[in-house]
Amino acid sequence: NAGVTQTPKFRVLKTGQSMTLLCAQDMNHEYMYWYRQDPGMGLRLIHYSVGEGTTAKGEVPDGYNVSRLKKQNFLLGLESAAPSQTSVYFCASSPAGELFFGEGSRLTVL
Amino acid sequence: AQSVTQPDIHITVSEGASLELRCNYSYGATPYLFWYVQSPGQGLQLLLKYFSGDTLVQGIKGFEAEFKRSQSSFNLRKPSVHWSDAAEYFCAVVVDSNYQLIWGAGTKLIIKP
Numbered sequence: 603n604a605g606v607t608q609t610p611k612f613r614v615l616k617t618g619q620s621m622t623l624l625c626a627q628d629m630n631h632e633y634m635y636w637y638r639q640d641p642g643m644g645l646r647l648i649h650y651s652v653g654e655g656t657t658a659k660g661e662v663p664d665g666y667n668v669s670r671l672k673k674q675n676f677l678l679g680l681e682s683a684a685p686s687q688t689s690v691y692f693c694a695s696s697p698a699g700e701l702f703f704g705e706g707s708r709l710t711v712l
Numbered sequence: 713a714q715s716v717t718q719p720d721i722h723i724t725v726s727e728g729a730s731l732e733l734r735c736n737y738s739y740g741a742t743p744y745l746f747w748y749v750q751s752p753g754q755g756l757q758l759l760l761k762y763f764s765g766d767t768l769v770q771g772i773k774g775f776e777a778e779f780k781r782s783q784s785s786f787n788l789r790k791p792s793v794h795w796s797d798a799a800e801y802f803c804a805v806v807v808d809s810n811y812q813l814i815w816g817a818g819t820k821l822i823i824k825p
Contacts, residue, residue, distance in 0.1 A: 606755075633811055642721070644802060644815035645756075652810050660812065692755060696811055699744065699763070703755035 604628050608693050608704035615683045615711045623678040623707050625693030633696040634676040635660075636668060638689040639706070645692065651676055683711045714739050714807045718816035725793050726824045733788040733819050735803030744806035745786040746813070747777055751799045759801075762786060773797070798823045 606627045615621055625634065632653050637645040647660030649668040657668045665687060667679045676695075680687060688711045694701040715738045725731050737743055744763050748756040760771025767779040777788045786803060800820045804813040 635812075642817055644716075644817040645804075645813075646815075647812060650810065650812065658810070694756075698811055699806075700746070700758055700761060701748075701756075701811075701813070703748075703757070705755045706753075 606693055606695055606702050606704040608691075608707045610707060611705065612708050613710070615680075615709065617684060617711060619683050620679070620681050621683065621709075622680075623691055623693075623709075625676045625678070625695075625704060627674055627676075627693075627695040627702070629695060629697070629702065630673070631695035631697050631702070632673075633698060634670065635694045635696070635701065636666070636676065636678045637692045637694065638662065639692060640689050648678065648691075680709075683709075685711045687711050714805070714814050716803055716805055716814050716816040718801075718803055718819045720819045721817070722820045722822060724822040724824060727795055728792050731788075731790045731793045731797070731821070733801050733803075733821070735786045735788065735816060736784050737786065737803075737805045737814075738784065739805050739807060739814075743779075743786075745777075745779060746804045746806075747771065747775070747786070747788050748802045748804065749773075749799045750802065750818075756802065759788070793821075793823055795823045795825065797821060 635650040636648040651670040654673040693704045747759040803816040
C-alpha cells in the first residue's frame with residue numbers, strides 16, 4: 603500500500619520558471635491538501651480539495667494553482683517561481699479527520 | 713483568532729527520562745486535536761488524536777496526551793524516552809468542517825545519551 607506519493611522529491615528552479623508537483627493517493631480519500639513547511643513556521647496550508655473537481659484556497663495560496671481532475675491526484679503548480687517559494691512541500695489526504703502525509707518535495711528557487 | 717502555540721522550540725531530555733511537550737490552542741468550539749511526529753527528511757506521522765470522550769488518549773510508540781479544556785491545552789507525554797524518539801513534534805487543531813488544521817510551530821526533541 604503506497605499511501606500518499608509525491609513527485610518529484612527534489613527540484614531546483616530558476617526564478618520565473620514553472621513546474622508542477624504531483625500528489626497521488628491510493629486510499630480513496632475525499633480530502634487532499636497541499637502544505638508548505640518553512641523553518642520555525644510549522645505547516646501552512648496552500649490549497650485544499652474536498653473532492654474530485656473541487657479546490658479551495660488555504661492560508662497562503664498566492665503564486666500557486668491546483669487541480670483535482672481525478673480523485674486520486676492533486677496537482678500543485680507554480681506558474682512563475684520566486685525565491686520566496688523555496689520550501690518543502692507536503693501533500694496530505696484524509697478520509698475526514700486524520701491526515702496522511704507524503705514524504706515531501708524539496709523545492710529550491712534560485 | 714484561532715491559533716496553536718508550542719512554547720518550546722527545543723527540548724533536551726536524557727534517554728530514559730520522562731517527557732512532556734506543551735501545546736495550547738485558541739479555538740472557540742470543541743476542538744479536534746492531533747499530535748504528529750516528523751523524523752528528519754520524512755513526512756509527518758500521526759501519534760494520537762482527540763475528538764471526544766476520554767480526555768486522556770493513548771497513541772503509538774508509548775505516547776499519551778491529555779486534553780484539558782479549562783487550560784486549552786493538549787500536552788504530550790511519554791514516561792521514558794528512547795533515542796529513536798528524537799524528532800520534531802507538531803500539535804494541530806481542526807478549525808472547520810473541511811478538516812483544515814492550524815499547526816503549532818513544532819518542538820524539536822533532542823535525546824542525550
